[in-house]
Amino acid sequence: MAKPKQRENYGNGSITPELDKDGNQKKNRKGQLVWRVCLSFGYETVIDGNGNKRRKRNKVQRMCYGSLGDARKFCKQLQAEYENIDQQAAQGSFRWACDKWLSWMRAKGGASQAVLRQYTTWLGYMSDVLGDKKLVEVKKSDVEAAMVAVKTSRDLSNTTMNKMFAVTKRLFEYCVDSDWITRNPCRNIEAPAKDRVTSRHSLTDEESAVLRKRLDLAEADAISGYLEKENRQSDHNNLFGRSCVRGLSHISGIIAIRIMLATGMRRGEVCGLTWGAVDFDNSQIYVRQSLTASVEVKDPKTYSGRRSLFVEQNTMRHLKEWKTFQAKALHMVMPDGTALTQTDETPVCCSDVGGWLDPTNLSRWWGGNKNKGREGFRDSLGFPELNMHELRHTQATMLLGNGIDVKSVQTRLGHSRASVTLDQYAHAIPANDKAAADLMGEIMNKSVPETPVVRIGESA
The missing domain is CATH 1.10.150.130 (Tyrosine recombinase, N-terminal domain)
Structure with a gap:
């Protein structure tokens, strides 16, 4: 059998038969000959892995089937198609x-x-x-x-x-x-290096206790101030029928910080938490959704983000008291003439109108704006440098530092893999390094009896 022609140049392209291992032209299942059509668009200078410049051909390849005449016709159609594409792309910036x-x-x-x-x-x-x-x-x-x-x-x-x-x-x-260009100009550009992540700040056990105590005092002061204001509203017969209740978002912010400190939940997860996801009987919070910065409800950040968290009794007690308080406050809000009713879909941390608490507004309330000289709520607590997300770091650091295994911490934080937990919070584990060394010493001393030290050149 005669060998097929190896290649035929056709305009700014070429038509090449696809060959099998015996050197014969391949056929598809229908018995049609297989051709490779290649269009050339010149050369481009690129940098290889060794830093050397070399020329690289810009080309587009397509497969077609049939006779050589069919391949020529296909090549001509492909050229016309790319000429139209070039004209469209040439006009686009x-x-x-x-x-x-x-x-x-x-x-x-x-x-x-x-x-x-x-x-x-x-x-x-x-x-x-x-x-x-x-x-x-x-x-x-x-x-x-x-x-x-x-x-x-x-x-x-x-x-x-x-x-x-x-x-x-x-x-x-x-x-x-989209065939507007033949080559990605970013292909051989090295991506800018990311900033090195420094050791994440987290609170110590003593600082966490101080923060919780100050949150208790701040919550009591906020509720007291709210009740005084409501008494003034009552004196003016303006207790019901309002479009909003000033002060709810402030108390909700305190509750949000309390939840973050106790559970390590993300900001969006706390803002997206509803009362239907709080189980007071079993002291659990079910993380099922998150609130984005654009106040959109979506699934948690990762699949593992859907989780159940046990919560200690002190925080659950504050949540139970807040639920009762919030229900009474929302009953005074009547945006359309009908009082708001607390349901399972009501946000735990709500705005002054009873809706979602904007995560961005929560961050501004907490951190303030140093450029404008505006202090945040953290300044009033005596923690002016504490970032809101560092409450999550505190949860991980305290758990790992007190001997909780990495897998349990990963599940509690909602990380997709245990390696993510280790990469982000490995700085908490060296705190136990001395204890680990002492433990290994005890094990080795029990396993192997003490032996005398033999110096080189001396007999035992």
Whole structure:
């Protein structure tokens, strides 16, 4: 059998028969010959793994079946298709591609509104530099220059730059998949290094006890102030029929901090907690949902985030008292002429109108705004540097430091894997290193009798 022609150049492409191990042209199940059609779009200089420059051909390959004439016809159609695509992409700028990709992300779903807003912001930074540049003209050097310009003008952290680069790379991958460009200009760019995570701050046992005591006092003062205000409202016959009850969000914030300290729950999980997920009979809280920064209810961060947490009695007592207090307060709110009724769907930590407590507002209430000279609630407690998420670190550190196994801590925190717990909170384990060394010494001393030390060159 005659060997098939190895390759035929056809315009700016080539048609090559697919050969089997015997050198004969392959056929598909229908008995049609198999051809590989390749379109060439010139060369591009790239950097290999050793840092050397080399030329790389930009090409697109497709498989077709039939006779050589069918392959030529397919190649011609493919060339015409890419000419039309080139014309469309040639008219589009980088900003145009960003709009297309973001529209597709919104239509596809799967990403929250908060994530899409972040993507829009980052691509907006890149568009300030690359926005009017034609998409097909964007090269590796352009992306690198844009990253440097954004870093300089925006003073972003290395971690943020790393995430922004990842989003930009995804954008160009979408453009490649859409056949607007033939190669991702971010492909051979090394991603910016993330900031090194320093040791996470957490409270000591003594500091945790002080914080809890001050939370008790703050909660009592908040409720006392609320009742005094309600008495004044009663004197003016303005007790019922209001659109909101001032002070509920403040007390809810204190309750939220108390829950975080006792359970290690995330901010969104606490804000998304409803009374139906609080089991007073078994002293448990069921984490089933989370509230995003855009006040959207969604599933927890990970699959393991759906969990049941046992809660100590002191916190459960405060929650039970707060539930009774909240029910009476909500009954005074009548936004549409009907009093609000506390149900299983009512948020444990609510706003002044009885709805969801915005996680962003909770963070502002806790941390304040140093740039505007506004103190947060943490300042009044005497913990001006305590980040809200560090309450979660405190939970993990205290449990690991007191001998609770890593698997139990992972389950309680809702981490997807025990390795995540170890990576983030390994600093808590060395606190037991001396105790571990002493224990090993005791075991070894019991197992092996003490023997005399023999010096080299001396007899025993």
